[in-house]
Each structure stands twice: as C-alpha cells, then as structure tokens.
Amino acid sequence: MFLARSFRMAAVGAVVLTSGLACATKTKEQLEKSSVSMAPEVAAEFKKRVEAYADSSRKLAATLPKLPKEATPQQIDQDQRAFEQLVVQERRDAKPGDLFIPEMQTYVRTLLADVFAGPLGAAERKAVHDESHPVAPVINKRYPDEVPLSTMPPRLLANLPTLPDQLEYRFVYNDLILMDDHAHVILDFIVDAMPRAPIPASRP
Numbered sequence: 001m002f003l004a005r006s007f008r009m010a011a012v013g014a015v016v017l018t019s020g021l022a023c024a025t026k027t028k029e030q031l032e033k034s035s036v037s038m039a040p041e042v043a044a045e046f047k048k049r050v051e052a053y054a055d056s057s058r059k060l061a062a063t064l065p066k067l068p069k070e071a072t073p074q075q076i077d078q079d080q081r082a083f084e085q086l087v088v089q090e091r092r093d094a095k096p097g098d099l100f101i102p103e104m105q106t107y108v109r110t111l112l113a114d115v116f117a118g119p120l121g122a123a124e125r126k127a128v129h130d131e132s133h134p135v136a137p138v139i140n141k142r143y144p145d146e147v148p149l150s151t152m153p154p155r156l157l158a159n160l161p162t163l164p165d166q167l168e169y170r171f172v173y174n175d176l177i178l179m180d181d182h183a184h185v186i187l188d189f190i191v192d193a194m195p196r197a198p199i200p201a202s203r204p
Contacts, residue, residue, distance in 0.1 A: 034159045036111045042103040046161055049099050050178075053187065054164035057180060060086040080184060087183040088140045096139060099178055099188040108160070108176060113195045115156045124153045125194065128171050135172040137189035143179055147172075 060083065067079055100108070116125045131150040135143075143149075150171045160169060166182045176193035177186050 034111055034114050034155070036107070036114045036159070038107045038161070039103070042101070042107060043161055045101060046099070046104045049101070050161075050163060050167060053099065054166060056090060057087060057166060057183070060090060061182065080182065084142060084183040084185055087180060087185050091140055091187070094139050094187070096188060100190050105190050105193075108190055108193050109195075111159055112156070112176075112193055115153060115159070116195055124155075127151070128153070128194070129173065133173065137172055137175055137177050137186050137191075139186060139188065141186055143170075143177075143184050143186055145184075 063086070064079060064082055067075055071079075097105075115121060128150050131148060133147050135147055152169055152171070157169070163169070163178075166180055167187070168179055168181050170177050170179055171194065172189075174192050174194040174196065175189050177189040179186055
C-alpha cells in the first residue's frame with residue numbers, strides 16, 4: 001500500500017513538474033499573447049492605410065533639405081517643424097477614423113479591456129496614467145512639447161499591429177493616439193480606448 005501511494009505521489013509530482021517546465025519553456029511572445037484576435041481583413045485594411053501614409057510621408061521628407069551630419073538641436077527642431085507643416089498640409093482633409101477605422105477601434109477597445117484586466121492590468125494602467133496627461137487629441141495637431149510621452153505596456157504592443165518605423169502608438173490618459181514621431185503630429189486617435197478603472201465596491 002505504501003509503495004502504491006508513493007508511486008501515485010511520484011506520478012503527481014511528475015505531472016506538476018512537466019506542467020511547470022511547459023510554462024517555463026513558453027516564449028515571451030506566447031506569454032504576452034492575448035486571447036483577443038483581430039479579423040484578417042481588419043488587419044489588412046489598417047496595414048494598407050498606415051503604410052500608404054508612411055509612403056506619402058517619406059516622399060514629403062525627401063523634399064526637405066538634408067540635415068548636416070552633425071546637426072545641432074536647433075537644426076533638428078527646425079527640420080521637424082518644417083516636416084510637420086508638410087504633413088499637415090498634405091493631410092488637410094484628414095478626420096478621425098481615417099487610420100483607426102471603426103473595426104480597428106472595436107478591436108483595440110476589446111484588446112485593452114483584456115490587457116488592463118486584473119491586478120497586473122491595474123498596475124499597468126496606473127503606470128500609464130502616472131506618465132501621461134489628459135491632453136485632448138486633435139487630428140493634425142502637434143503633440144505638446146512640454147507633455148512627456150507615456151511608455152506603452154509590452155503586452156499591449158505585442159498584440160497591436162506593427163507600425164512603420166516613423167509611426168507609434170501612445171496614450172494620452174485613456175485615449176490611444178497614432179503619432180508621426182518625426183513630425184510630432186497626431187494622425188488619429190481612439191477616445192477612451194483604455195477601460196476606466198473599476199469603481200471599488202463600497203463597504204457596508
């Protein structure tokens with residue numbers, strides 16, 4: 001009887017160990033992968049739109065005088081602001097939803113509800129809020145120079161579509177913006193993309 005019990009305990013231990021090893025061998029991408037998935041046609045449409053913008057912006061940037069190899073901060077700032085004006089002029093008819101199409105907005109809100117759920121999500125929401133400020137995003141407006149850019153939770157970036165090099169996702173409090181890093185211009189945004197923190201239940 002003792003031998004049988006010992007065998008059963010050993011078997012249980014082997015199962016636990018095997019399970020632990022399986023978790024330990026998961027890649028970083030597998031651990032960060034959300035259960036929320038994007039429809040392929042939505043991903044394809046979003047990719048087409050951001051790449052069309054990136055291609056257009058690269059052509060605009062090529063029309064500017066080249067910066068010297070050892071450009072000063074002032075020269076870099078002038079170059080950035082000149083490029084900003086070109087982007088704004090090129091996108092003078094842009095409106096919310098041109099890049100973040102409605103289906104993409106739905107996916108983002110569903111994804112963020114998953115990413116920011118639970119204790120870990122609450123901690124990541126706090127980290128974003130501690131770094132970001134409630135700036136009202138406006139299409140084609142320069143992101144305020146005096147407002148720091150928030151970091152983005154790695155798990156969120158792992159589940160959002162990859163962007164062309166000069167584009168990036170950022171939070172301004174609960175809103176998610178799409179920004180041209182070179183022009184420092186807000187291209188599109190999703191209002192209240194991040195779910196609001198749940199209100200703690202009042203004690204009786």
